Amino acid sequence: MEGLLTRCRALPALATCSHQLSQYAPQRFHHCAPRRGKRLVLSRMFQPQKLREDQVLSLAGRSGDLTCKSQRLMLQVGLIHPASPGCYHLLPYTVRAMEKLVRVIDQEMQTIGGQKVNMPSLSPAELWRATNRWHSMGRELLRLRDRHGKEYCLGPTHEEAITALVASQKTLSYKQLPFLLYQVTRKFRDEPRPRFGLLRGREFYMKDMYTFDSSPEAAQLTYGLVCDAYSSLFNRLGLQCVKVQADVGSIGGTMSHEFQLPMDVGEDRLVLCPSCHFSANVETLDSSRTNCPACQGPLTETKGIEVGHTFYLGTKYSSVFNAQFTNVHGKPSLAEMGCYGLGVTRILAAAIEVLSTEDCIRWPGLLAPYQVCLIPPKKGSKEEAATELAGHLYDHITEAVPQLQGEVLLDDRTHLTIGNRLKDANKFGYPFVIIAAKRALDDPAHFEVWCQNTGEVVFLTREGVLELLSQVQVV
């Protein structure tokens, strides 16, 4: 330890700790928000939002038919832009919403012990040949060769890669398990007919978690833990998901559940039993069945979109790659695995699909790209004197409610009437729209506050606005 001490002391930097700290830590510390005093203004947003209906249709034509509400709305207001069939550019509002969703996912996964990794998209063919999925996944895999002729696919999922990675850790002990390893990365699937915008793309973001346990019993516990975390996640987003028994498909394993969000454009058919808790994807049932396998009562059918999927894999993959650990008896033993997916971009689109009206986007409160839109009066109108009040209110909010820094947008397009801008704000679905109009000139000033997720409109003083907004939770 003395030697270590000497060696460390020999490092070049020799000032005191607190002095030295300032070299590594920045003098200024700022959040992902504009500098104090600088306001976020709508006119500078990169948001091709003035698309006319015919433009939307022609754009969408390049990317399959305009097939559902979320796709149409997201194109109209400039949340996404088609890049090639099944591939979209995510524009700034969508990136903000997605980053918030990823933070919620990180919180939920890390609460149950998830550790985040990041695996390459280029996935060597030999891994997929080892499990025979190079053949069985057929044309869904996007395949390529590098300059040396080596074959790869673009990973649609990573059971092979993660299992080989864990198998490479030769000294694993049962005491270290379970491992819950996950990533949030782009996945690729060569859909024959991509459609529904972000609901069924060829390149999309997915959270995929892989778990490694020391026994089937422990793996069942982990499976339940992840399912509970998924339920917690969807609850926090205000999305009413149904967990149904599902087919294992090309992933394999012995048990599987889907988290389905019921909606008309859903591509899965679900059956639910109103009298007991049974629910299933119809794929898993005998086609002639019309009554509940659990209680024999009649089943009701609905359509849903799969936003999450869980698989109990057993040793299907660990046996192929020899992913072993040393068990309590000191003997090598195969890890019991599970895998768990969440469609990240799909959840965003699905939430918009179920929460929005035909014309107006609504977001889960936690995921709204901006929480507050502030509308000052029209230039030259008789309320123009309230313009400055709106600016001050902006500053007061971001000072008094720190979590809203970077979350308040000023609609500075004051050549437009308040009504027109309110119409836009309604379309975009900011949870709170605050208007400085006639009553802002009262003493004390009153602001018109639209709570868009409830449909309520109230007039509040500055203090009232701050009190209301201090309750807003952001992630």
Added chain:
Amino acid sequence: MEGLLTRCRALPALATCSHQLSQYAPQRFHHCAPRRGKRLVLSRMFQPQKLREDQVLSLAGRSGDLTCKSQRLMLQVGLIHPASPGCYHLLPYTVRAMEKLVRVIDQEMQTIGGQKVNMPSLSPAELWRATNRWHSMGRELLRLRDRHGKEYCLGPTHEEAITALVASQKTLSYKQLPFLLYQVTRKFRDEPRPRFGLLRGREFYMKDMYTFDSSPEAAQLTYGLVCDAYSSLFNRLGLQCVKVQADVGSIGGTMSHEFQLPMDVGEDRLVLCPSCHFSANVETLDSSRTNCPACQGPLTETKGIEVGHTFYLGTKYSSVFNAQFTNVHGKPSLAEMGCYGLGVTRILAAAIEVLSTEDCIRWPGLLAPYQVCLIPPKKGSKEEAATELAGHLYDHITEAVPQLQGEVLLDDRTHLTIGNRLKDANKFGYPFVIIAAKRALDDPAHFEVWCQNTGEVVFLTREGVLELLSQVQVV
């Protein structure tokens, strides 16, 4: 507006705002950190860290030679794991460091008005044919066909895609410019001989920004603004970068600079003039030149690794895709562009390369995966009574210093001596290592604190530890 009011009121949720809020906002709010009272422990980390030297070599053999210090150290302690030539799995510590780096990048880019987008990796061949880069980029492009035979490359950079995207916005006015659009995504380059670990991979993370201005003068200002943000970024990381004039290469344009981090394994040769501020990549100079073009003084030469690159593009791309805006005279005009790259995974490896010793990793303070490692006494040792004190200190730190929630790791491998665990902690480079040993049993208890970025070791009471750590800045 009345109609709008009615329609909004007709939305299903009708409770009061504050009541309703609780539906969308979670009851519990937690950071990306374990629940209160739950401690992060080292024994549960997925970190294949016990690799012996021969294992490291055999692993690395699959991924090119073991070519530099950062690659060797990152493999040894389990920060990365080879997946295929030039492709690495990023393991949990690296993902944490990378996410911190991305936050610093976001802050710097958003401070100058950057807006974050996200463009697909699958990039249609027709875009690249339009600029002739489908041909000129040659074998560096990874190419593939989808099931319909349509050709794509995996984007190594996105000038074509972003310009086509901006060109699609038909109603752009000079008043909206500049746009500073950026993304942090995986890029692909089919390197003939990938090497140096994350320094030169085939799949890597890059921040790429593209700017659109209304005049060459405005574009020059934006160019300077982005360069300043890059300097600010590297300053915050404590990395002494040199900005040198550079060749425009396959990107094109009329002016270019590189941000080079001087290091022996650097692949670029730089010349610097000690008497004036001139600096350049030797590629840009006449090979016979030995004196400074600015002051005629002698030039010194050094090697560097490029961590950032800026290009002034003019209308090279906007003219191909017709990316226009309406100028102050109401006439269509081509946007003046710039593009700006930062190698995200490369910066991580380069920082490790320059800051580490041969055996011990050192991080820029802001990017360290965990800020604090707490080492309780060995089980059965005569200091064992201090174990509980170490646990309490863990809780005190995370309670009293909120920004360190999720940043403190307890090395619970108490079957090992303090010395052995300190050796590991030294290798991993936690900025602060706190040991509860003999003097923790004093009254008041004293903890041994290793400030690893300065090499200083001090004994502090609990209050002293809290005071020291309260100065640590995290991102």
